[in-house]
Amino acid sequence: MNSRTVTLTIDGRSITAPAGATIWEAARSAGIDIPTLCHDPKLEPVAVCRVCVVDVENARTLPAACIRQVEEGMAVRTDTDRVRRARRTLVELLESGQPHADERRKPAEQDELARLGVQLQSDPSRFAATRSTPPVQPDLSSPVIAVDLNACILCDRCIRACDDVQVNDVIGRSGKGCSTRIAFDNGLPLGESSCVSCGECVAACPTGALTDKRLVDAAANGSDA
Ligand code: SF4
Ligand code: FES
Incomplete structure (x- = not known):
């Protein structure tokens, strides 16, 4: 030691x-x-x-x-000022690519990126024109987990949670450059992949990219899951 x-x-x-x-x-x-x-x-x-x-x-x-x-x-x-400016700019860039507030699947108070934006007094509208990829349809093929890649910031937390913590090896990256995405079994809809619905990736995701379908839908309907 x-x-x-x-x-x-x-x-x-x-x-x-x-x-x-x-x-x-x-x-x-x-x-x-x-x-x-x-x-x-x-x-x-x-x-x-x-x-x-x-x-x-x-x-x-x-x-x-x-x-x-x-x-x-x-x-x-x-x-320092330099540190605060750097953090705020990074968060603004990430926030500028997020879905519109009424299309997000995670409430702002549970969304780590949104909370950081509030904490750093970010202004993502400064970068609103920089989004380079067209929106993709959410993947609702799993009975348990909803996938909205429009909210993904490629932080890799789900990949490490799936591969290193649970050792399920379902999630990885595919594509390159601005086409990079997280992918399940290299490109299958989540519901057709070898995902065992353990929920580790949902717990790890800091944005609304991976959410528990039942909890989010129940919250939207104002009921308990
Ligand atoms: S944890 Fe969420 S935001 Fe991070 S790479 Fe996975 S899906 Fe994207
Ligand atoms: S680089 Fe340190 S938290 Fe992301």
């Missing part, structure tokens, strides 16, 4: 963390909140959304706190 520790400062506070810990883990252990979107502590970090960026003294770019490991003497700032 590696018992070595490193000491760094985060927002001016001296913090000792295990060697190999990430900046996000060290900050969290000290009660300092760094927002995340693609990261879930249950899953291996992949650092694709960059919402967790922080300022590290003498670093040329803003590293992602969910994957960058702590170093001895590192000086980290989590809430």
Whole structure:
């Protein structure tokens, strides 16, 4: 077991963390909140959304706190103007591609992206013209899980939840560039795939891309599922 520790400062506070810990883990252990979107502590970090960026003294770019490991003497700032601007712009870009509010399958208060937008006072209309892919029809072929790829931000949380946590290996990525999508058994409708409806992907999804059909429909009808 590696018992070595490193000491760094985060927002001016001296913090000792295990060697190999990430900046996000060290900050969290000290009660300092760094927002995340693609990261879930249950899953291996992949650092694709960059919402967790922080300022590290003498670093040329803003590293992602969910994957960058702590170093001895590192000086980290989590809430500078530069950091806030970067996070807000990233969230605005992601929000600008989301379905219209009345077409979303997840209430805003349960939608991590929408909550981050509120927290960062985002203005996604700045990027409203940048959507590059036409909308796709929701996939309602599964009796349990609804799929709305228009709300997918390609955070890969469902893929890691399905493949690494449940080891079901149903979900992956297909296509490339702006045609990249998550796919079930490489391109089947969810209801025709080998999905066992465990719900791990629904629990992992930070947007309304994967939702529990019965809960969402019951909420829309004002009844219990
Ligand atoms: S479906 Fe949800 S969890 Fe999966 S990549 Fe898209 S946004 Fe992330
Ligand atoms: S939460 Fe760190 S890059 Fe997405």
